[in-house]
Amino acid sequence: MGRPAAVLASGAALTVLCGCTVQASGEGQRTPVRIELPSGTPSAKPAPPDDKPSSTPTPPAPAVLWSRGDEGRDIRELQARLRQIAWLFDGPTGTYDDLTEQAVRGFQGKRGLPRTGKTDEVTWQRLLKMTREPGKWDLYLMGGQEADAPDARCLTGRVLCISKSSRTLRWMIDGRTVMTVPVRFGSQYTPTREGVFSVYWKSRHHVSTLYDSPMPYAMFFSGGQAVHYSSDFAATGYAGASHGCVNVRDERAIAEMFAQVRTGDKVVVHW
Incomplete structure (x- = not known):
């Protein structure tokens, strides 16, 4: 009896090492148990979290509405509003000249905005909040209006x-x-x-x-x-x-x- 028992024990050990299914013989048979050996290649470890903060894209610069050389009624309104808060003393002329550019640059610098001298959307909205709607003769304070039809x-x-x-x-x-x-x-x-x-x-x-x-x-x-x-x-x-x-x-x-x-x-x- 000693030798067969040893043979059976060694066979069972070999079966475990080979990863096969082990079944019990005779009555009272149990559900087979499958034992898997670990493979030779270890699973990849998850990548460590990136300690660097994700870069936020730079927002686009506000759209420029008017700049040096532009002309028209809108420029008159810009100049009239700058006159109201003493950033411009000439005009309005209806032409975005060097004096207007200097006035806009000063207004921007005083309020922490980029000193571009160009009137962008942010600059314009800030100016609107600080001034009133100019009347016709504010826009044409120094002349330049069209004449009506002659009598x-x-x-x-x-x-x-x-x-x-x-x-x-x-x-x-x-x-x-x-x-x-x-x-x-x-x-x-x-x-x-x-x-x-x-x-x-x-x-x-x-x-x-x-x-x-x-x-x-x-x-x-x-x-x-x-x-x-x-x-x-x-x-x-x-x-x-x-x-x-x-x-x-x-x-x-x-x-x-x-x-x-x-x-x-x-x-x-x-x-």
Whole structure:
């Protein structure tokens, strides 16, 4: 009995090592048990976690709305809003010039924005929150507006056709506009008279005896009211008013007009 038992024991050991199925013989047979040996190649270990934080993509730069060289009504609004908060003192001109670029750069730097001098979406939104909607004469503070259609009374003869609606003066001959300039009128306390008049006196170097102020290139049409050059209008635009005269801010243009207008030419002041 000793030898067969040893043979059986060795066989069982060999079976375990070979990974085969072991079955018991005779009655009371049990469910086979399968024993697997580990393979010779170890399973790969999971990669250690990356200690470096994942890189976040750089957000795109805000879109540029306007930059140097751009022109138009939007540039006037930009300049008018910059004037409100004292970053710009000239204009509005409607042209994105070097002064506008410097003003935008200063505004950006003051608020921690990139100092590009270009008006991007972020800069514009910040400016909108700090300013009010500019009115028409804020946008055209220094002139540049279009003239409205001439009054019917201006379509014949030689006429200084002056519109209070568009704040412009057309110098017209036989229905043709020779030149157009922006003009300024009297305040509510000293309004410019409306109607049809004629030039009754011209005075190149006139000085007002009532207000002791210069009135160069004066062309009188109603009492003491005249069309003349105004250095104040040239400096401050529509922020001021006259004492009833029609002010012109373009000295070159009124000098040329003064040379052409004759005593007796018609003057029409209308809405």
